[in-house]
Amino acid sequence: MSSTKIDRKIVKYRVQKPDEKAADNAAGQVAEPATDKAADAKVPANLGEETFRDKDGRTAKVIRMHEKLERPEMLVGSTYKIKTPISDHAMYVTINDIVLNEGTRYEQRRPFEIFINSKNLDHYQWIVALTRIMSAVFRKGGDVTFLVDELKAVFDPRGGYWQPGGRFMPSIIAELGHIVEKHLIEIGLLKGPDLSADQREFIAKKRADFESRDRQKDAFAKPAFPEGAQLCGKCSTTAAVMLDGCMTCLNCGYSKCG
Numbered sequence: 001m002s003s004t005k006i007d008r009k010i011v012k013y014r015v016q017k018p019d020e021k022a023a024d025n026a027a028g029q030v031a032e033p034a035t036d037k038a039a040d041a042k043v044p045a046n047l048g049e050e051t052f053r054d055k056d057g058r059t060a061k062v063i064r065m066h067e068k069l070e071r072p073e074m075l076v077g078s079t080y081k082i083k084t085p086i087s088d089h090a091m092y093v094t095i096n097d098i099v100l101n102e103g104t105r106y107e108q109r110r111p112f113e114i115f116i117n118s119k120n121l122d123h124y125q126w127i128v129a130l131t132r133i134m135s136a137v138f139r140k141g142g143d144v145t146f147l148v149d150e151l152k153a154v155f156d157p158r159g160g161y162w163q164p165g166g167r168f169m170p171s172i173i174a175e176l177g178h179i180v181e182k183h184l185i186e187i188g189l190l191k192g193p194d195l196s197a198d199q200r201e202f203i204a205k206k207r208a209d210f211e212s213r214d215r216q217k218d219a220f221a222k223p224a225f226p227e228g229a230q231l232c233g234k235c236s237t238t239a240a241v242m243l244d245g246c247m248t249c250l251n252c253g254y255s256k257c258g
Helices: 021-026 036-040 124-140 146-152 172-186 197-211
Strands: 044-046 049-053 059-063 076-082 091-100 108-118 238-243 246-249
Touching (some): 076 172, 108 124
Antiparallel strands (some): 076 091
């Protein structure tokens, strides 16, 4: 068994796993091609890449998100506009996605970076810091959906504001969380709210009963929901009405009586 003499101070170390062939490539060593046996055993062929064999015997390289995955020349994305009553200028949120395994049955879009642009420079510092941290989390890979709950839980001590449609936003950061949630739903990383057939039928019936009555007009009521609806404590929408002695939300179906 050969030994290696270390004549310099050790300042950093890490344990190299057998499947980390990318490190060998960076050191100038040529990685051996994966064999069929390795493909059956799901042995990674490269950093963030795995070889799979399907039921028809075909092999495919499946790329996983990894913090060392390099940014391609072009990314696809979407830009969302945020206009709040507490600011004279709108904010434009751009989320760019990386397409993994493009053209295969493993194709998937994942968020890779986020940018926020606005004419209002009052919040420039925290906007830059927040977008850099969020982009780093996106590029890290893994489950990034936790960002939605963390952002939506931020409250402004000066008070929130109402969106068009009757939804209350506790802060600009919370609205950014809703934007990220909407984007993750569109690319398939999050499942959107889906009411069962019984719930939809129940809401439609209760809404029809309530619209047949006269109710006091609420300042935040919008045409989307009956006049006199109040704020729902679950979905923060002015869609809760008193039915059979119990407040019931016509948007999400939440009822204080269970």
